[in-house]
Amino acid sequence: MGLTDGTLLHDSSDVEVRVEPVVLFSIVDHYSRRNEGQRFVIGTLLGTEEGGVVTICSSFAVPHDEVEGSLALATERHATMLSLQQRVLPKQVVVGWYSTGEQINENTLLINNFYGQNVERPVHLLLDLGLGDSRMSTKAYVASGLTLGSTQLGTAFREIKLSIVNGESDRVGIDNLLKMSTGASGAAAAASGTELDSVESTVKKLLRNLEDVVSYVDKVKNGSQTAEPEVVRLLQQLVAAAPRLPTESFEKMFNTQVQDMLTIVYLANLTRTQLALAEKLQAVALTSAGS
Numbered sequence: 001m002g003l004t005d006g007t008l009l010h011d012s013s014d015v016e017v018r019v020e021p022v023v024l025f026s027i028v029d030h031y032s033r034r035n036e037g038q039r040f041v042i043g044t045l046l047g048t049e050e051g052g053v054v055t056i057c058s059s060f061a062v063p064h065d066e067v068e069g070s071l072a073l074a075t076e077r078h079a080t081m082l083s084l085q086q087r088v089l090p091k092q093v094v095v096g097w098y099s100t101g102e103q104i105n106e107n108t109l110l111i112n113n114f115y116g117q118n119v120e121r122p123v124h125l126l127l128d129l130g131l132g133d134s135r136m137s138t139k140a141y142v143a144s145g146l147t148l149g150s151t152q153l154g155t156a157f158r159e160i161k162l163s164i165v166n167g168e169s170d171r172v173g174i175d176n177l178l179k180m181s182t183g184a185s186g187a188a189a190a191a192s193g194t195e196l197d198s199v200e201s202t203v204k205k206l207l208r209n210l211e212d213v214v215s216y217v218d219k220v221k222n223g224s225q226t227a228e229p230e231v232v233r234l235l236q237q238l239v240a241a242a243p244r245l246p247t248e249s250f251e252k253m254f255n256t257q258v259q260d261m262l263t264i265v266y267l268a269n270l271t272r273t274q275l276a277l278a279e280k281l282q283a284v285a286l287t288s289a290g291s
Contacts, residue, residue, distance in 0.1 A: 015052050015121075015142055015161070016052060017053075017125070018053065018056065018162075018164075018165045019056045019125065019165070020057055020165060020166065021164060023045070023056050023059050026058075030043060031129060039101075041061065042061075042097065043059050044094055044097055044115075045098055045123065045125060046060075046094060046095065047092055047093070048092065048093070049095055055165075059098060060082075062077060071107050073111070082094065094115065094119050095123055096115060096122040097112070097125070098126070099111070099124070099126060101126060104126065104141065121142055125138065125140050142160055143155050144156055216231070217235075
């Protein structure tokens with residue numbers, strides 16, 4: 001039963017959506033890695049629903065093509081990813097889909113109908129990345145039919161309550177980090193401060209050297225100082241060794257490296273938390289068996 005007939009499990013005013021932070025992080029990462037020329041990205045939301053409360057726990061990207069104003073989803077990729085996700089997280093089901101953008105557009109109903117083939121009330125999560133004048137924001141919608149008597153007039157998307165919550169793994173990770181920071185020795189904190197001071201000192205020294213080079217070049221240009229052949233050769237070698245990249249390409253490469261680093265850090269912290277939980281569960285099981 002699709003959403004275009006106006007049938008919902010609950011009225012839209014009774015629906016509440018809760019999103020875990022990792023989902024938003026995944027959407028932003030998906031957008032940063034989109035294909036050139038794509039205006040927005042699309043993906044599937046996984047989670048649970050109970051009593052009108054939809055909890056979104058994870059997501060995965062679904063590629064799409066935009067050709068001459070039409071949109072085509074990679075449905076086979078969606079089915080493959082869903083099968084793999086449910087092998088790992090069998091309790092999580094498809095609860096809706098996400099996209100990036102400032103507002104609902106002409107493609108929203110088309111995509112929602114695709115997810116409505118298997119989900120009676122798919123939730124649409126719209127993430128505005130704040131690329132224009134607005135700030136970054138997240139909104140959630142469900143579709144409801146507009147009817148006059150028995151006549152179907154159309155479909156409207158109604159905004160529903162949305163909140164961002166921490167999942168169990170996030171809470172455990174934060175608690176462990178707080179304990180580690182509380183129990184950290186003053187020597188470790190001092191070492192961290194020493195490293196930051198060293199980085200700051202290095203950057204300041206580099207800036208001073210660059211200022212000296214610029215000053216030297218300016219003096220040679222205006223004739224107040226004679227150019228030294230050895231210094232000129234070193235500067236030519238320096239300029240030749242520097243990569244010639246457009247500003248946009250450099251920024252994109254830098255941002256990609258930062259995203260990769262953040263992903264590795266997050267996965268490392270998540271793995272550490274899961275190992276800690278496994279050790280505690282094993283200890284509890286051994287204690288119970290011994291008693």
